[in-house]
Amino acid sequence: MSKPNIVILGAGYGGMITAVRLQKTIKPSEATITLVNRNDYHYQTTWLHENAAGTLPHERTKIPINDLIDRDKVNIVLEKVVGIKPEEKKVKLEKSELSYDILVVGLGFEAATFDVPGLDKHAFTIEDLNSARLLNQNLEYHFAAYHHGKKADPSRLNIVVGGGGFTGIEFLGELANRIPALCEKFDIEKTLVRIVNIEKSPMVLSGFDPQLADYAMNSLESRGVEFITGAAITACEPDRMMYEKDGKEIEIPTRTTVWAAGVRANTLIEQSGLATNRGKVEVREDLRSPDYDDIFVIGDCATVFDESTGDAYPPTAQIAIQQAKTAARNIKSLITTGETEKFQPKILGTVASLGHNDAVGELFGSRKIRGLSAVIMKKIIDNRYLLQLGGIRLLMRKGKFNIFY
């Protein structure tokens, strides 16, 4: 093998950690490393709900790739990936094409709207930095517009969130905390604002411990969130949305429908013929594609099964980061000794924030935490990631240290 070309697609959790690890372990004489990303920045996907609610400026979530990558060791190509051709060992970008010897696919997720009419066009999502900040601007715009014009339009103050999963609940927590300041800013009576969550199941945070899910609902209800469970969104228009409950269709006039009830792997995976399992790649033990020895797939585009339960691991930042470390080690092996290792996830726990002052979490799959201890745990997880990604310097600049805010 002559000096191989390693190409990493996507600078999310998976791609970014892979790139950072490879630049430490592989010398420029051993391989050429190229990171391809649409934007010149990486961002913390797990903070997007805060940007969307306006409780954290989106600049805080954004990390310039240049701050993380040594350009003497890794090439950066700022283009959008539009296709992968595994047979030709090529990646099609918007304006150019790249050849690879080893490819790492970390192209993440996108919203899935399941053909509900109008959802793709008129609903807001929390899928990337652009969509999160657009949602925030939309909220501010309608609060600003409320007092403008001849007659105040109450639909501007109704916010509907579809989906009571992780993203939906975390967004609701931030939103509930943000409303008082937003009302103050735009001279609006707080009681006029309505925040509604529409969830298909009888309970939010499905998969989570029911006691913790119950705690989360109570915490949010106490801050004004209204839960409509056992209901499904049936349509979304620019100035209203519809949902069905108990066989009846009900309308809510609103300018802000947030869709947080469905994600899927980047559609490129399917279009490129890589997908093997519902749009994702059911990877081998060492995270390579079952069909191609030279393609690693990590993060939300990959499916890995938990041997003890038989279920697939959920698409989380935690898993993506761990996979990136394994992939980086396996690539190093491939270009040296040739032995790859098996990916063995260590699930440390999951914490869902409920605003800056409350959270719920499960540690090591059994211990339950809530309130301040869960808030602190969430910040430890966030800070640990920053430390891994960019060392002390990045942690000091972007870390979350104030446990009381």
Added chain:
Amino acid sequence: MSKPNIVILGAGYGGMITAVRLQKTIKPSEATITLVNRNDYHYQTTWLHENAAGTLPHERTKIPINDLIDRDKVNIVLEKVVGIKPEEKKVKLEKSELSYDILVVGLGFEAATFDVPGLDKHAFTIEDLNSARLLNQNLEYHFAAYHHGKKADPSRLNIVVGGGGFTGIEFLGELANRIPALCEKFDIEKTLVRIVNIEKSPMVLSGFDPQLADYAMNSLESRGVEFITGAAITACEPDRMMYEKDGKEIEIPTRTTVWAAGVRANTLIEQSGLATNRGKVEVREDLRSPDYDDIFVIGDCATVFDESTGDAYPPTAQIAIQQAKTAARNIKSLITTGETEKFQPKILGTVASLGHNDAVGELFGSRKIRGLSAVIMKKIIDNRYLLQLGGIRLLMRKGKFNIFY
């Protein structure tokens, strides 16, 4: 005369200064004073262009009426005025009615769109705090939305300002300064943004010294503003606007058309039968209505002629503030000795800001200033007003002291 009822309509420059002066000079035993306003705050109309461009948070421009008024001396009624009945000595509010013995009308201006199709519905204005902050939110929304969706929409980055008068020019100055930060915030290439000013005359700032107007245009052009003079807006739609120049109609795709080319007195003046001259009241020497001895009209609702030139004084904050002082003295006289004095304006000069770092001005009608000295003069004028309105405490809280920003 039994204890008279003094009612002041509007808490703008005129109404607010009148109220503050009356609470100092009239004892509760001498008269009942009532201030009527739509909002619970006063705001500096001359700062609205900064709020609209986003260079000054709108909270800075807002002053709670409670901070300025002693409620033991002045009643505050927070309602919108919907009519004046001079014959019945009554004011109709949205939900109630007030009787007066002496009325001060300081209801300000509103935008006049002269039947240009779509302007009233789709153009943004800088007429009050609500409209200014809505314009700012609209700008941010479209910059945020630029990268969202399948294809970037350049119309989101085109900003068209109709009118090169005082408000238009001051807004353009702030906007030109704001664009770099806005581009940085939303990852937009600065050169993609287009700022266009459409002005009917061959020159902006008509009425101002031509040399200063020329200086202003150069200053703004150097920061990327494009001037189209001798042109008139002919239509405005949500996603484009049209203008006519040299007999041709030209379209600019845009989501932000700002109308700064026409104002008129509050339409209530005309509807109430008070108007005597193009929607305004051509007041007597002592600022009372020619038809009613018990009604004072001040600020943008009143017309006063300059005896030396024969022209009406322009509707400025300076004139409104001076009229308020005369009106307050005349009201005190009416309820005591009965002698009113003549309003004699002292025009100290006019300064148009061109962003935080440039300005042009005429002092005492002759001396021209520009650049830093004009910037400083503008701040002196603003600070002087705050001192008059609320003393040192208000000045310290809201004043503009940093001359380099």
